[in-house]
Amino acid sequence: MNRLGLWVSSLLVLLVVLSSTLFVVDQRQFGVVYSLGQIKEVITEPGLHFKLPPPLQNVNYIDKRLLTLDSPDTEPMLTAEKQRVVIDWYVRWRITDPQAYIRNVGIDEKTGANQLNRVVRNAFQEEINKRTVKDLLSLKREALMNDVKREVLEVVKGGAKPWGMDIIDVRITRADYVDAITESVYRRMEAERKRVANELRSTGGAEGEKIRADADRQREVTIANAYREAQKIKGQGDAQAARIYGEAFGRDPQFAQFYRSLEAYKTSFAKKSDVMVLDPASSEFFKVMRGGVSAVPARK
Numbered sequence: 001m002n003r004l005g006l007w008v009s010s011l012l013v014l015l016v017v018l019s020s021t022l023f024v025v026d027q028r029q030f031g032v033v034y035s036l037g038q039i040k041e042v043i044t045e046p047g048l049h050f051k052l053p054p055p056l057q058n059v060n061y062i063d064k065r066l067l068t069l070d071s072p073d074t075e076p077m078l079t080a081e082k083q084r085v086v087i088d089w090y091v092r093w094r095i096t097d098p099q100a101y102i103r104n105v106g107i108d109e110k111t112g113a114n115q116l117n118r119v120v121r122n123a124f125q126e127e128i129n130k131r132t133v134k135d136l137l138s139l140k141r142e143a144l145m146n147d148v149k150r151e152v153l154e155v156v157k158g159g160a161k162p163w164g165m166d167i168i169d170v171r172i173t174r175a176d177y178v179d180a181i182t183e184s185v186y187r188r189m190e191a192e193r194k195r196v197a198n199e200l201r202s203t204g205g206a207e208g209e210k211i212r213a214d215a216d217r218q219r220e221v222t223i224a225n226a227y228r229e230a231q232k233i234k235g236q237g238d239a240q241a242a243r244i245y246g247e248a249f250g251r252d253p254q255f256a257q258f259y260r261s262l263e264a265y266k267t268s269f270a271k272k273s274d275v276m277v278l279d280p281a282s283s284e285f286f287k288v289m290r291g292g293v294s295a296v297p298a299r300k
Contacts, residue, residue: 020053029061030098042098060107066094066168069113069120076178077128085133088174091120091152093167100164112165116156120170123151136175145170 024047025031031043035057043049044064051057069091076084093116095101095109105112127147131140149170156163249256 021050022048023051023059024048026061028063028065030064030095032060032062032098032102034058034060039099039102062095062098062101062107063109064095064098066092067109067113068092069116071121072117077125079128079136080130080132083133084178085128085136086174086176086178087124087128087136087172089120089124089170089172091116091167091171092169093165095164096166097162097164100162102164104161105163105165112163115163116152116165119152119155120148123148123155126151133175133177136172141172141175145172 023031025043025045027046029046031049032039033041033043033051035052036055040057051059071087071089074086074088076086079085093112095112101112105115127144128136131144135141135144149167152167152170156165156167249259
């Protein structure tokens with residue numbers, strides 16, 4: 001029984017020791033094998049690999065994918081004309097030599113990103129000092145990014161201690177004035193837009209008054225012409241009516257006099273409240289009434 005327990009314990013110890021000698025390297029990583037604190041081997045191919053059990057050998061992993069470093073701060077930089085601008089940028093980089101990277105930079109990606117950020121920022125500051133704001137917003141912006149990339153590559157690859165990394169791309173995502181200058185620019189733009197708007201309103205008001213004055217003039221001319229034509233037509237009608245009346249009454253003057261007297265009576269007594277103070281006996285106005293029916297001559 002004791003012998004069986006010894007065999008089981010030995011088997012378990014053997015499995016533990018065997019498992020500590022095996023490790024898996026992912027296709028997205030480098031496997032760095034350390035032997036007593038020194039780099040013994042770098043595994044670049046994915047798969048199952050063997051090593052000595054700890055503490056004789058240990059394994060550390062470093063990412064070999066394409067990494068992105070974004071600008072972590074918004075500290076302003078000075079341009080050639082001493083304008084304070086804020087830029088946002090990013091860098092695409094990767095670790096190409098794990099041994100050189102670990103010896104000269106650090107054991108993880110965060111350490112490399114921090115040091116790379118310092119180098120990239122200094123390169124941007126140096127290049128922006130040579131250029132104007134217009135250059136940052138024009139086609140020369142591409143040349144600026146290429147110059148920054150060249151300077152960063154000289155630092156990470158040149159010298160006696162290369163960083164073991166490669167810089168794939170450097171890009172500016174935003175270039176803007178600092179908040180104080182931006183607010184001033186916005187105020188100037190707003191004032192300019194208001195000035196243009198007021199100018200357009202005044203011009204439109206003047207054009208409107210001109211159009212209204214012309215319309216009023218045309219209306220007065222049209223009304224005057226219409227009134228003139230109406231009076232002309234009315235005069236022609238009155239003349240024609242007078243002619244027709246003259247021709248009709250000329251055939252029987254006595255009837256015409258009688259008809260006009262009746263029209264005068266009709267007009268004089270149009271309202272019940274009308275009052276006339278006349279002497280019927282001596283007034284010519286009531287001659288027809290005094291004459292009775294005989295006042296109206298018989299037609300032949």
